[in-house]
Amino acid sequence: MKKFVVLAVSASFLLVSPFTIADETLPLKAVNRAGEVIDAALEAYGGTEAIANLNSVARKSHFTTWATNQSRSPGPPWDENEQMNFAAIDFKQKTFVGKNKGSGNGFDFDGSQIIKGDEGWQISYRAGTVTPLAEPDFDTTSGPFIRVTAPLLVKQLQERRHTSHWLGEVDFNGRPHDVITLVMEVGPALSLYFDQETHLLSRSERVLPPFGQVDYRFTEYETIDGIPFSKSFKLYVNDQPNIYIDYKSTKINAPIDAYASVPDNLQWVEAAPPPPTDVEVQEFKEGVFLVGAGTTYAMFVEMEDHVVAVGGTAGIPERIKALREVVKDKPIKFGVMTHHHNDHVLGVPAYQDEGATVLTVKEHEAVVRAAASDADSLKVQLVEDRYVFDDGNRQLEIIDIGPTPHVKHLLVAWLPEEGVLFEADHFPNPTNGRMQPAQPVTKRLAEAIQQMELDVKLIVGAHSPRVATIDDLRQALALSPVQAAQTSP
Numbered sequence: 001m002k003k004f005v006v007l008a009v010s011a012s013f014l015l016v017s018p019f020t021i022a023d024e025t026l027p028l029k030a031v032n033r034a035g036e037v038i039d040a041a042l043e044a045y046g047g048t049e050a051i052a053n054l055n056s057v058a059r060k061s062h063f064t065t066w067a068t069n070q071s072r073s074p075g076p077p078w079d080e081n082e083q084m085n086f087a088a089i090d091f092k093q094k095t096f097v098g099k100n101k102g103s104g105n106g107f108d109f110d111g112s113q114i115i116k117g118d119e120g121w122q123i124s125y126r127a128g129t130v131t132p133l134a135e136p137d138f139d140t141t142s143g144p145f146i147r148v149t150a151p152l153l154v155k156q157l158q159e160r161r162h163t164s165h166w167l168g169e170v171d172f173n174g175r176p177h178d179v180i181t182l183v184m185e186v187g188p189a190l191s192l193y194f195d196q197e198t199h200l201l202s203r204s205e206r207v208l209p210p211f212g213q214v215d216y217r218f219t220e221y222e223t224i225d226g227i228p229f230s231k232s233f234k235l236y237v238n239d240q241p242n243i244y245i246d247y248k249s250t251k252i253n254a255p256i257d258a259y260a261s262v263p264d265n266l267q268w269v270e271a272a273p274p275p276p277t278d279v280e281v282q283e284f285k286e287g288v289f290l291v292g293a294g295t296t297y298a299m300f301v302e303m304e305d306h307v308v309a310v311g312g313t314a315g316i317p318e319r320i321k322a323l324r325e326v327v328k329d330k331p332i333k334f335g336v337m338t339h340h341h342n343d344h345v346l347g348v349p350a351y352q353d354e355g356a357t358v359l360t361v362k363e364h365e366a367v368v369r370a371a372a373s374d375a376d377s378l379k380v381q382l383v384e385d386r387y388v389f390d391d392g393n394r395q396l397e398i399i400d401i402g403p404t405p406h407v408k409h410l411l412v413a414w415l416p417e418e419g420v421l422f423e424a425d426h427f428p429n430p431t432n433g434r435m436q437p438a439q440p441v442t443k444r445l446a447e448a449i450q451q452m453e454l455d456v457k458l459i460v461g462a463h464s465p466r467v468a469t470i471d472d473l474r475q476a477l478a479l480s481p482v483q484a485a486q487t488s489p
């Protein structure tokens with residue numbers, strides 16, 4: 001009874017003066033200090049009204065990107081690529097336009113994504129096609145642009161201040177900063193660093209498992225129509241440079257409709273059907289299986305008394321399990337790693353668990369061992385140019401077709417009797433079979449096939465459930481990239 005009274009008293013006290021308790025609790029302090037930091041930031045970014053009225057932003061920029069663990073060679077320095085980018089957002093109309101043009105990893109791209117309320121389109125200027133988006137999502141699509149544009153983060157803070165907590169004070173670049181949190185509509189929380197003197201945003205961070213920590217730096221502020229924007233921006237992933245952005249132009253509160261219209265000289269195509277969500281086993285030639293789901297697939301080849309697995313993308317344990325339903329008693333004695341990229345060595349521990357020997361090239365051995373559960377005990381067979389499995393009935397060749405624009409060494413699997421080629425990352429093979437103009441990587445693959453005089457009939461890959469034919473490859477090679485007219489930003 002007595003306890004109840006005490007509670008009632010403190011509750012009424014709270015109602016009278018919620019923010020002036022002598023003993024400020026930790027959560028209350030976190031909310032109050034965040035509020036102070038947000039108010040000072042709003043002032044520094046042109047005032048409450050200017051940020052509330054900041055409805056549209058259009059920015060043209062130059063990106064430099066680094067292909068961390070995705071370069072032609074294993075280990076740093078990572079390949080550096082360039083791209084031109086244009087992004088425009090209009091909050092009231094829920095419209096977002098993002099365009100990218102550039103090349104990297106042996107792929108050229110020139111395309112855009114447009115979201116207009118409930119509608120959306122994916123445009124490829126390279127292929128000359130427009131594809132309606134099945135589920136346009138303004139918040140998810142515009143998120144990356146908002147996260148690199150300081151005034152738009154401040155606008156988020158203004159609208160979502162209830163989500164914000166003060167985390168503490170830290171020195172950054174020799175200057176004291178307040179760190180507060182922001183929870184956007186989509187994605188993990190951001191920690192924002194505001195300079196205590198200028199009240200401008202210097203840095204933000206978020207943790208993205210399994211990638212690790214993403215660190216955003218806002219530098220070189222300039223004022224545009226009364227609102228400070230950073231002229232340059234740097235993004236680090238686990239302390240390694242990942243993207244540098246150099247802004248070429250910034251326009252605010254101007255209509256963006258012209259950029260958000262779909263050009264009428266493009267071919268309208270339907271989106272490719274989504275790949276299977278559950279692991280599927282396709283025996284597309286006797287004793288040759290393509291097993292996978294989503295965007296990752298491996299090929300399993302039945303030999304006389306064992307199985308050879310090719311490919312090391314995500315989900316190898318489930319793929320082995322699915323294979324076991326069909327091929328019950330033969331052990332997987334070999335696992336072939338196509339190349340060293342971090343999404344292609346994930347299967348190493350699964351093959352090690354099977355007791356299999358892993359095939360790779362000398363240059364990739366360190367990366368492959370590092371991916372194992374136990375680096376030292378991993379059984380490795382190095383492939384020099386070509387390694388042949390032959391049990392008298394079936395021949396399976398593992399061939400290094402490098403160098404390619406994607407990697408210096410690339411192992412493909414070749415079944416001469418069946419005319420089957422398994423490759424990774426060199427032949428995009430959409431589920432609907434609609435070929436795109438051949439990428440530089442695809443041209444190199446075709447060249448290698450010709451040089452080695454491989455009589456290829458079927459092509460399967462690490463990222464598609466579709467069994468392609470040699471005609472598909474020929475079709476891709478015959479298509480030339482088109483430069484469709486586009487509304488220039």
Ligand SMILES: [Zn+2]
Pocket residue numbers: 339341344406424425
């Ligand atoms: Zn790759």
